[in-house]
Amino acid sequence: MGAMYQLVPVALETRLHSERLARWHFVAHLVGVAGMVVMFWTWNMKQVGHFGSVFALGVGLFVVNLVKTLRTIRAGTSLRSRLPPRWAGSR
DSSP, X not given: OHHHHHHHHHHHTOOOSOHHHHXXXXXXXXXXXXXXXXXXXXXXXXXXXXXXXXXXXXXXXXXXXXXXXXXXSOTTOOXXXXXXXXXXXXX
């Protein structure tokens, strides 16, 4: 996921929709994964579900941020035309 935050704006020559949303995604993801690990270690399945929900929230924030970033690309511009020639292939 972190690589997508770097690659999408660079490859598509656009800006990330919201760096603040990316930070919230990182925090939710970190808390969710760390909490799940600890709760699996102590075998507290109810809390694993709660931390799993926090993890899912982080994934949702990532998807929202990436979709909004991709929507900033001008309408009518194909993705293929925005890629470097060596990535797009020669036709």
